Amino acid sequence: MNYPNEWTQKEFLENKKQLQKEGVDVVLVDTILSPIEKADTITYNPYEMKNYADGTVFVFYCDTGKATLNRLKEYREKFPQHHCVSLKGGRGYWRKNMMLLDENDK
Incomplete structure (x- = not known):
């Protein structure tokens, strides 16, 4: 898979x-110490994050998505064995009740 710089919530x-x-x-990685309601997140901690398996995808978020997008190069250098993506729109555009439905669920 080719990883872009940003994913929307739906793409995530x-x-x-x-x-x-x-x-x-x-x-989903919280960089602002503000977990997203109804989302499974971890707090940004480079020491613990390096313990994740190679190839893990880290999706970083802040309030608007701008800061994590600007720091994406830094994250990619810090975690070269992992894939790093910024959450487009950040926490502000997260819809806590958004979910995916399988074709069988319709």
């Missing part, structure tokens, strides 16, 4: 579902 949910089927972890 779709890619997480697909990648987990392939055995790849996708982790």
Whole structure:
């Protein structure tokens, strides 16, 4: 998979579902000490994050998505064995009740 600089919430949910089927972890990383309600997040901690398996996808978020997008190069240098993506729109555009439905659910 080719990883862009940003994922929207919908892309995050779709890619997480697909990648987990392939055995790849996708982790939402809180860089502002403000967890997103109804989302499984971890707090940014480079020491603990280096323990994740190679190939893990870290999706960083802040309030607007601008700071994490600007720091993406830094994150990629810090975690060369992992994939780093910024959450487009950050916490401000997160819709806590958004979910994906399978074709079978319709």
